[in-house]
Amino acid sequence: MIEILPEEIDRQMDWISSISDKEGKGTTRLLYSESWVKAQNSLKELFEKDGMKVEFDEVGNMFATIEGSESPETIIASGSHVDTVVDGGRLDGQLGIMAAYMAMKALVDEYGQPKKSLRIVSMAEEEGSRFPYAFWGSKNIFGIAKKEDVENISDNKEVPFETAMTEAGFGYLTGAPRFNNFDAFIELHIEQGNFLENSGKKVGIVNAIVGQKRYTVKLNGEANHAGTTLMKYRKDVVESYARIVTEVIDKANEIGDPLVVTFGHAEVTPNVVNVVPGEIEFSIDTRHTDQKALNEFAEYIEKVIQKHADAKGIQAELNLWMDEQPVPMDQEIVSVLENVCDQNGLNYQVMHSGAGHDSQIFAPRVPTAMIFVPSIKGISHNPEEHTEAVDIVQGVQALAEALKELAY
Amino acid sequence: MIEILPEEIDRQMDWISSISDKEGKGTTRLLYSESWVKAQNSLKELFEKDGMKVEFDEVGNMFATIEGSESPETIIASGSHVDTVVDGGRLDGQLGIMAAYMAMKALVDEYGQPKKSLRIVSMAEEEGSRFPYAFWGSKNIFGIAKKEDVENISDNKEVPFETAMTEAGFGYLTGAPRFNNFDAFIELHIEQGNFLENSGKKVGIVNAIVGQKRYTVKLNGEANHAGTTLMKYRKDVVESYARIVTEVIDKANEIGDPLVVTFGHAEVTPNVVNVVPGEIEFSIDTRHTDQKALNEFAEYIEKVIQKHADAKGIQAELNLWMDEQPVPMDQEIVSVLENVCDQNGLNYQVMHSGAGHDSQIFAPRVPTAMIFVPSIKGISHNPEEHTEAVDIVQGVQALAEALKELAY
Numbered sequence: 001m002i003e004i005l006p007e008e009i010d011r012q013m014d015w016i017s018s019i020s021d022k023e024g025k026g027t028t029r030l031l032y033s034e035s036w037v038k039a040q041n042s043l044k045e046l047f048e049k050d051g052m053k054v055e056f057d058e059v060g061n062m063f064a065t066i067e068g069s070e071s072p073e074t075i076i077a078s079g080s081h082v083d084t085v086v087d088g089g090r091l092d093g094q095l096g097i098m099a100a101y102m103a104m105k106a107l108v109d110e111y112g113q114p115k116k117s118l119r120i121v122s123m124a125e126e127e128g129s130r131f132p133y134a135f136w137g138s139k140n141i142f143g144i145a146k147k148e149d150v151e152n153i154s155d156n157k158e159v160p161f162e163t164a165m166t167e168a169g170f171g172y173l174t175g176a177p178r179f180n181n182f183d184a185f186i187e188l189h190i191e192q193g194n195f196l197e198n199s200g201k202k203v204g205i206v207n208a209i210v211g212q213k214r215y216t217v218k219l220n221g222e223a224n225h226a227g228t229t230l231m232k233y234r235k236d237v238v239e240s241y242a243r244i245v246t247e248v249i250d251k252a253n254e255i256g257d258p259l260v261v262t263f264g265h266a267e268v269t270p271n272v273v274n275v276v277p278g279e280i281e282f283s284i285d286t287r288h289t290d291q292k293a294l295n296e297f298a299e300y301i302e303k304v305i306q307k308h309a310d311a312k313g314i315q316a317e318l319n320l321w322m323d324e325q326p327v328p329m330d331q332e333i334v335s336v337l338e339n340v341c342d343q344n345g346l347n348y349q350v351m352h353s354g355a356g357h358d359s360q361i362f363a364p365r366v367p368t369a370m371i372f373v374p375s376i377k378g379i380s381h382n383p384e385e386h387t388e389a390v391d392i393v394q395g396v397q398a399l400a401e402a403l404k405e406l407a408y
Numbered sequence: 409m410i411e412i413l414p415e416e417i418d419r420q421m422d423w424i425s426s427i428s429d430k431e432g433k434g435t436t437r438l439l440y441s442e443s444w445v446k447a448q449n450s451l452k453e454l455f456e457k458d459g460m461k462v463e464f465d466e467v468g469n470m471f472a473t474i475e476g477s478e479s480p481e482t483i484i485a486s487g488s489h490v491d492t493v494v495d496g497g498r499l500d501g502q503l504g505i506m507a508a509y510m511a512m513k514a515l516v517d518e519y520g521q522p523k524k525s526l527r528i529v530s531m532a533e534e535e536g537s538r539f540p541y542a543f544w545g546s547k548n549i550f551g552i553a554k555k556e557d558v559e560n561i562s563d564n565k566e567v568p569f570e571t572a573m574t575e576a577g578f579g580y581l582t583g584a585p586r587f588n589n590f591d592a593f594i595e596l597h598i599e600q601g602n603f604l605e606n607s608g609k610k611v612g613i614v615n616a617i618v619g620q621k622r623y624t625v626k627l628n629g630e631a632n633h634a635g636t637t638l639m640k641y642r643k644d645v646v647e648s649y650a651r652i653v654t655e656v657i658d659k660a661n662e663i664g665d666p667l668v669v670t671f672g673h674a675e676v677t678p679n680v681v682n683v684v685p686g687e688i689e690f691s692i693d694t695r696h697t698d699q700k701a702l703n704e705f706a707e708y709i710e711k712v713i714q715k716h717a718d719a720k721g722i723q724a725e726l727n728l729w730m731d732e733q734p735v736p737m738d739q740e741i742v743s744v745l746e747n748v749c750d751q752n753g754l755n756y757q758v759m760h761s762g763a764g765h766d767s768q769i770f771a772p773r774v775p776t777a778m779i780f781v782p783s784i785k786g787i788s789h790n791p792e793e794h795t796e797a798v799d800i801v802q803g804v805q806a807l808a809e810a811l812k813e814l815a816y
Contacts, residue, residue, distance in 0.1 A: 227601075262634035263650075
């Protein structure tokens with residue numbers, strides 16, 4: 001089996017994660033920022049030193065290629081996004097780039113030139129953290145990002161998207177995409193959950209990324225004096241909210257994994273101790289790997305909300321503002337990953353991803369799979385995000401073995 | 409029956425409610441503000457013009473007395489508080505002062521000097537709206553306000569309580585209270601609820617003011633990624649909150665009137681769509697006219713919270729920061745009120761008060777009762793607070809007839 005040393009993982013991650021807009025633990029590297037430009041250029045230098053051919057597309061996605069000896073036009077790729085959230089960790093995104101680099105370097109060191117081309121992809125943006133737009137990198141690879149979605153948006157310092165982009169030396173995609181031909185793409189990423197940690201597994205082979213629906217719900221009842229309004233005369237929106245949350249979570253538990261539902265956000269009005277609440281706005285986020293199951297649960301949620309609103313003469317307004325389909329991974333690559341894990345005694349588990357990733361943009365277009373490595377306590381998007389290098393090794397080995405299987 | 413004209417009510421309320429810190433509808437008259445000083449002085453002038461003897465105590469409570477012919481030391485009083493909340497209405501508090509004036513003036517016009525003394529009480533403060541201290545007026549009448557509770561508090565413009573008080577020409581109570589001898593006190597007030605409006609009654613005879621308990625509850629669970637954390641691994645505080653609210657409100661409905669419970673305030677942390685909420689702080693306000701029933705319900709609430717916290721491994725922290733006892737009104741005065749309503753064909757209902765009033769400070773110390781007049785839609789503490797004068801008339805008549813019964 002390809003040898004990957006924990007010290008090497010730490011060395012690479014210490015180096016790349018230190019290229020940050022902020023000092024201290026973790027990484028802040030927003031799209032087109034100074035440290036973003038520095039990271040892409042530093043990676044270019046590193047990859048070129050190893051003899052790879054480095055190219056950028058118009059928006060700033062970077063591709064580093066080790067040409068194949070027999071079928072150089074066949075591209076076996078791996079990578080992830082180079083941007084982070086504000087006060088992000090040292091792993092989210094950038095680990096996938098460095099893992100691809102370490103795996104490919106180890107392969108070439110061990111086996112020489114591949115038959116098919118190996119390609120590292122360092123994508124411009126995934127997080128939507130600087131500007132209100134996510135997947136700018138992967139969507140541009142496939143030519144599906146729309147100019148009109150970003151031309152009027154700015155960051156929180158009022159810097160327009162276009163200004164940031166051109167100052168970083170990039171621009172809009174012109175003509176057809178040039179880097180959208182992949183015969184295989186494997187993204188390695190931290191799990192950002194606690195499933196692997198809880199189950200003691202070191203490698204997660206992702207077979208699907210969940211679909212998700214997000215709602216904003218407004219209930220309009222009647223604000224009243226908390227002392228002088230008898231219970232029977234109330235239109236208490238917090239009561240209705242509580243009944244909805246309870247009933248929907250009970251149903252989700254009954255249906256079971258992988259369905260999840262979260263009521264993460266709530267604003268009560270007037271939000272005063274001695275006033276019966278007259279208005280509430282709250283969020284619902286629900287996810288499932290199966291489209292039919294997700295649709296059925298969303299229908300159930302909508303019915304429950306209407307039922308409780310009607311029972312109290314409360315007005316309910318639902319806004320379904322996100323409706324992403326589940327994305328199955330390529331079953332052939334998933335099988336390759338299972339096989340190499342089995343053959344090399346790697347401690348793996350086939351699982352789904354509850355979070356979105358660049359791979360969900362790739363998967364409907366090219367054969368795609370993902371490898372998860374554990375996240376300590378599932379903490380992510382936080383400087384405390386961490387995984388011990390010894391718990392990352394098996395994931396990088398699985399990646400290397402799969403790339404070997406596919407490209408040699 | 410004593411005649412009270414709706415036009416006279418409107419004339420008096422238009423006049424007094426226009427003395428405000430702000431232009432426009434409603435009244436803003438904060439303790440010791442310019443308009444507060446003007447209101448007390450204008451009332452003094454009005455009452456003196458009618459031959460009453462007007463006195464202030466040290467803190468600014470005002471007492472206007474029509475001396476009795478036979479037993480002048482026996483005081484039959486009526487009144488309310490002269491302050492309002494910010495952007496308050498034209499009735500809350502001040503109607504009780506003007507109703508006392510109109511009733512006593514009508515009595516003297518019709519029947520001449522009373523046998524016992526009649527006294528209007530215009531109290532300095534009840535709302536706790538400028539400074540974080542309520543019942544400053546009534547508590548000083550009985551010498552139970554504590555200097556240490558106000559000497560370090562300021563308003564939201566950083567004006568210390570003491571500075572505001574001395575600039576208005578007042579100070580702390582010195583020596584024993586001088587105006588605490590009442591043989592009867594009747595406070596007329598708007599209901600601030602919709603019970604009278606819904607039942608079509610014009611006069612509420614209050615037999616008790618509810619006791620109330622207020623809690624702040626903090627639940628500490630675990631914030632987690634909304635996609636990657638399976639339902640079974642969650643410590644979702646919004647789920648626990650929803651179960652608590654549902655169960656407590658179900659129980660309150662089962663127990664029935666006059667028990668009320670309100671979850672008016674809630675703050676979720678981090679309050680983000682795609683994060684399982686890790687913390688919530690929420691309020692509980694529960695009220696009942698019976699101490700035992702209130703205590704039992706509070707015990708029930710505490711158990712329900714603990715049960716749901718334990719079920720999820722969530723930490724619950726309860727802070728009972730208000731615990732006011734129910735205050736029964738004087739049954740003799742209540743009977744007098746019932747009798748005069750019966751005799752004069754007034755459309756009344758014996759009821760409880762779900763809100764706190766100056767009368768709850770009086771009632772444990774002197775024979776006290778309250779009269780409610782309707783509030784349109786129960787709206788109060790709002791410039792839209794309103795009651796048509798025709799719907800106030802019967803309340804003022806009931807007050808006048810009861811004062812006649814007690815003082816003549």
